[in-house]
Amino acid sequence: MTFTVLTAEFMHESNTFSRLPTALEMFRADTLLMGDDAVAVRGNANTELAGFLDVGRARGWSVIHAVSAHATPGGRVTRAAYDHIAGAILTAARDNRDRLDGIALGLHGSMVPDFTDDGEGWLLARLREIVGPALPVAVTLDLHAMVSKDMVRDAQILVSYRTYPHVDMREIGAKAAELLHRTMAGEIAPRTIRAHAPMLDEVNGGRTDIPETQALYDRAAEAETGGVLAVSVNAGFTGADVDCVGPTVLAVHDTNDPAAEPQAREVARELAARMWDGRTSARNVFLSVDEAVAQALSWRGDRPLVIADYADNPGAGAYGDATALLDGLLDAGVTGAVVAPMVDAQAAATLHRQQEGETVTLDLGGRNDPDFGGGPLRLTGRVLRLSDGGYTGDGPIQGGLPHSFGRTAVLEVGGVRVLVVSEPMQMVDLQQLRAFGIEPATARVLVLKSMQHFRAAFQPIAGQVIVCDAGGLATPQASRRPYVRAPRPLWPLDRDFDFTASADA
Structure with a gap:
């Protein structure tokens, strides 16, 4: 039939x-x-x-x-x-x-x-x-x-x-x-x-x-x-x-x-x-910006140190424009690093008014809510790549599917390359870097705005993975978000209550 x-x-x-x-x-x-x-x-x-x-x-x-x-x-x-x-x-x-x-x-x-x-x-x-x-x-x-x-x-x-x-x-x-x-x-x-x-x-x-x-x-x-x-x-x-x-x-x-x-x-x-x-048995260890930057500065592995910028994950609805971790890397003089993505359509438009190879000064990131992850950074860097942002994934999550970051640029500031994009998306596929002239496997440090999905494609090339809470909107510090409609009591906002599980039809 x-x-x-x-x-x-x-x-x-x-x-x-x-x-x-x-x-x-x-x-x-x-x-x-x-x-x-x-x-x-x-x-x-x-x-x-x-x-x-x-x-x-x-x-x-x-x-x-x-x-x-x-x-x-x-x-x-x-x-x-x-x-x-x-x-x-x-x-x-x-x-x-x-x-x-x-x-x-x-x-x-x-x-x-x-x-x-x-x-x-x-x-x-x-x-x-x-x-x-x-x-x-x-x-x-x-x-x-x-x-x-x-x-x-x-x-x-x-x-x-x-x-x-x-x-x-x-x-x-x-x-x-x-x-x-x-x-x-x-x-x-x-x-x-x-x-x-x-x-x-x-x-x-x-x-x-x-x-x-x-x-x-x-x-x-x-x-x-x-x-x-x-x-x-x-x-x-x-x-x-x-x-x-x-x-x-x-x-x-x-x-x-x-x-x-x-x-x-x-x-x-x-x-x-x-x-x-199991509510008290969290496995992630959330490093501060200073702790993550210190590890990046001292990293000597033959494969990349991957730093998950957990709290600024666009895949959880964060803005993807938090600057605290990038600022820390630049202040410490970390070299051989890649930060991806920085979601800033205004900065991408500014960079697209330049030519590849030119030097430009601009404000980058931090435009939506500086209270979550830091405000704009005034930076001077060199435009390495300009693109319409299109790529086709080849990894376990996006394999075979076309996507686009919108107008995209690669900006090199000191020893850090920043993937500046117009459309928000978390990092889940190696083609999100390779399509724009960045070979992730040869970077010394990879800062990826993602909580967990990055692991599917990037963990196999990583020498080590660490997780940073740099204060973005998806911070694990739930008390920073003002829950009003959620029913209470609710763990971990409330801790002193009992619960007995049951099931309904």
Whole structure:
């Protein structure tokens, strides 16, 4: 039997503390592709859509793809941008309602538009109004999803990534699609159990390169037996001040199997309790700027010292323009260093008025909020490279996908090369440097604005990796962000309270 399935991807991780709203042009700068155009670009890459299509081809689906949309994390998504993209999905559902057998959506789980705390829950509710309560809906989520009760109510199947750095998008898309197919065929009747822990996030942010957190995902996989169809551990996202903030566990079970629901409920409760019990066991050691610079100054390894500028990660909605770490490197006279990226469209425009090889004096960085990571630096340097910012990734995360930093320049100041870009993006792929004339493997020091995703491509070339909190908006010092809407008590903002894990339907 041939099934007709509506697919779409709509992903954004929204930092509600950012002063910069995420408008439609931010999606256009990253990914905003309709229908067949999206399939042509993303249909054979490491994407959720590719996973949907893998199963669809094998199972003989007729696929209607509405849209693929993704923007680099930033402030709340504007109503106009949200309505434009969600509208494409809702219109496709409305136009094809009478022939749809199922829906597969690649969502993030931490999207916050400017009119609701729960962008995914709002979309799923609108879809239900169109297609009714019974049509099977499968959703993939980022490992850093904040999963609301509304999302669980309106999607029978929710399956999240199991890797951080995220390298399993296609695999998870296929997993969700296979469960959707079995549902459409009448083999299973899934529902999802949810357990929530009152924490900003899992203590290690869901890092799957350390044994403590990997053990949670191993237990989730082990529990997928019989009528327990999928178990997901969502680490949550600290940059959103919303009422559904925090880590969750999702357990999809087959309601046809009477033993499955209590099993799903128990594993969800168990894993939420384990996250809570591990709340004081953080693995990252956050160095100060002075400590990180001292290590850079003394580094003598034959491979690069990689410094993660954790707090200024554009991938968590930070501005990417914090200057404290760059300032420290320059003051100390560190040489052979690369800093990437410095997100400053104004400075990039200034540099593009020069010629390669020319010397220029300009203000760089620190334009959005000097309280988080420092203000602009007045610098004089030499323009090494000018570019339109385009590149195609070849690493585990972005391999085969085209991206653009917008107008981009490489500025050399003293012994430091700075990748100055117009569009925010964290460092996840070696081509983000190689495309602009910088060979990362030969740098002495690499300062990368990223929390964890950089490890997928850069850790294999690193002599050592250290992590610095230079005070950007994504600082691990959560008390510096004014949480108002998040329910309290909430760890680590509050510490003197008890919690007993439970699971709800």
